[in-house]
Amino acid sequence: MLVLRRLFVTLVLLAAVALAGFYFLTDPRVVSPSPEVGALPAADIENGKVLFAAGGCSSCHATPGQDDRLRLGGGLALASPFGTFHVPNISPHTRDGIGNWGVQDFVDAMAAGVSPAGQHLYPSFPYTSYRLMPPKALADLFAYIRTLPPVEGRAAPHDLSFPFNIRRIVGGWKLLFFEGAPFRPDPSRSEAWNRGAYLVNGPGHCAECHSARNAFGAIVAATRFAGGPDPEGKGWVPNITQSEKGLATWSADEIAELLKSGFTPSFDSVGGSMAAVVRNIAQLSDADRAAMAEYLKSLPAVEGPQRPQAKAP
Template sequence: MKRLLSGLILLAIIGAGGFWVLTSPRWQSQDIGPIPTDAPDLDNGRSLFMAADCMGCHATPGQDDKLRLGGGLAMTFGFGTFHVPNISPDTRDGIGNWTVEQFARAMHAGEDPDGRHLYPAFPYASFQRMTARDLRDLFAFIKTLPPVEGQAPGHDLKFPYAIRRGVGFWKILYLDGEVFKPDPQRSASWNRGAYLVEAVAHCAECHSPRDALGGIVADRRFAGGPHPEGRGYVPNITPDEATGIGKWSKEELVELLTTGFTPTFDSVGGSMAAVVAGTSQLSAADREAMAEYILSLPPRTATPRAN
């Protein structure tokens, strides 16, 4: 009996040690290469900021200035409620004391300056594709924005999701640390669109169904599904003619990214309206590149709605 008990204790210790090692943020961190040290391109940083819709999540709710990134928005999923943090340049409550390397690690590896996992409600599974230069420029632009005092409340998550260390297992499944690689067989505009859609604008994060662990279902990517927060249904944006946007022209998709109007003269609302507020400020060439890439996606039938 003592041997059995000793064996169980040993197995428990080995299991706990394995859990600790496998879920270690530092163990999983990926290297995106050196951060460029020349002067940041603030115009590029602003474009990336708009494409990424940073305002849509991080602007303090209930105020008119969407460049005041005090956070506080509550986002409720099946796992619980996440409160979006302050990412203004405030040195106490925001990211004013972060280094560009710490910012890049948060965006690329989902890790905060204290070495803790960030929950993937922050879409670093897409942001990991961004280049070191673009992360540098984005951070430099955010640092030009007004500091905002005040911290968001802590997350209110269900068990076992409240065990932050467990995010390490999620990263093993869904985070590969790969930066976007252009396809040499495609045009420069297609590759630009692919980079904006897949990495910066993280379109798949909302427009794809999720599995039980909250990861994107790979073979249903961009095919639409239930809204992540349980409010309605996010449309299929693949060029499937029956259930997606296969009958849209490139010009019509560019129009949506510019004004929010669809080919049927409807207008987008909700979180997509905030997205368009950002894409409308991109260059015409960037909107056209995004449309080119989206219309080149493999057609997929929309995920059926639940009755």
């Protein structure tokens, strides 16, 4: 009995140590420290407007069922294998939106996935891409959002199955999959290529849809940009690398044209969520769309997961 009692006590102590270690390592300040804002130049609202369009903020955060894409009352439901996420209100409303946030609060959310209350945000919000945006750019974006109309009302809480409804486990997810720092230009590449790389990987967060994901919902790095199942289960997202199944036969001008008009080289038009992406990217300058196209043409060919064959009727 004494041996069993000692074994039991040892197991309890080991479990307590493991739990304490997990709790420490998954602390938002430990696993995803946010860049300190510090003193920044005056916000550039026009740059914030460009980033707002590049990021497609209105596509997710505009209140469904109304035509004004600048009323960011949230409420859109996003289905996933883990449950349904409800997009929050990010209008400047002081009670229901982010009107009481400071710049550091906004940077914490966008670059570290941490709320002003110190809780992890779920990576259905693509802070894994927004992490590449430097604090000055995020401050510009925040300044632009604060010029938009405040909207009353809060979105419903997320409807997630156990254990995904426990936010602390997001810290474990971050330990495994969240990394990165603000974008650093590649000095061996052109200014336009670097601008395109920043827009595609950062505010544009193109990889979030155009990449396959593993069982934990993280992007599979080896097949980044190579397409895969739609994250919401609504079909298949195409390969945008230089694979023959992707954009190998497209010219940079043709890619830029699609980003402006939604038309492919064969005069087909994009649909689904990509139509909303085009509506947003069309607000950028021709130079920015050309930069994005230059970067996409530089991506190596990557073969993504096999698309399922359509079932015979």
